[in-house]
Amino acid sequence: MKRVIAIIALVLMPVAALASSGAGPKLESANIDLSNEAAIQRGAKYFVNYCMGCHSAQYVRYKLFTKVGLTEQQIKDNLIFNGSKVGALMTNAMPGEYAATAFGAPAPDLTLEGRRRSADWIYTYLKSFYTDPSRPTGVNNVVFPNVGMPNVLWELEGIKEPVYRYEVHEGGHMVAEFDSEAEAEAKAKELGGEARVEKVVDHFNPVRPGKMSAGEFDQVVRDLTTYLAYIAEPIKLERQRMGVWVLLFLVIFTVLAYITKKEWWKDVH
């Protein structure tokens, strides 16, 4: 029995480790559904319209989207603006050095972004741009501080400014929080020694509305996230379908093996 418990504990350990790595800003749940082909199609359309000016998906061929319900003609009409062939890769024309000078960082290829970052991270990232006059782009980002990327979806989302909260930390723990920086500094001084103040974004205030309602904008971001998760691992869908058959096969095989064993040993006894 002890051994069984030890094995279960071992299996669950990585889960526990993941669950407890709660450092950093809280991520929103993206709630994507990879079997939603319409969402992937819409996400692809937003991607070519709003993202491909800077980012590529250079390991993906446009043709991939025939697997999520688009015809080659639809792909040509809706997703290709640079005269590429349907069989071509989703590259873009912006040289890395240009982006590096213009934005302080090259815009990375996003083919594998859905595996490098979680869906929740991407979803939260695209919703976390806020005004920050100290940045060259005029915006900053809660989950990617001092990001080089401008808020390319601002027209849809609108503009929002941050409301800060000031946390006093000591010995790796938050010991107090304040709305005012002065009060937080006073508290830190009172504690002395290692206490320090951390400025964090508490929530956003809308400054200017966008073309979309909050719900509509969430849907756009969810579609983009679904699309990025899909291109990062297009065979995930097929693998899940296949997995069911593999398990079924194993069950049947086990039953057959058991029956065979019984038959053989009958004669031995």
Ligand code: HEC
């Ligand atoms: C004007 C150019 C530009 C456009 C358009 C743009 N981005 Fe970016 N993006 C960047 C740059 C530059 C970075 C790198 C930021 C850095 O490293 O500081 C970046 C970073 C990112 C990252 C984080 C990469 C990482 O490090 O994990 C994601 C995700 C992303 N972009 C998604 C998008 C999506 C989705 C769109 C379209 C809605 C988009 N971007 C449009 C310039 C752009």
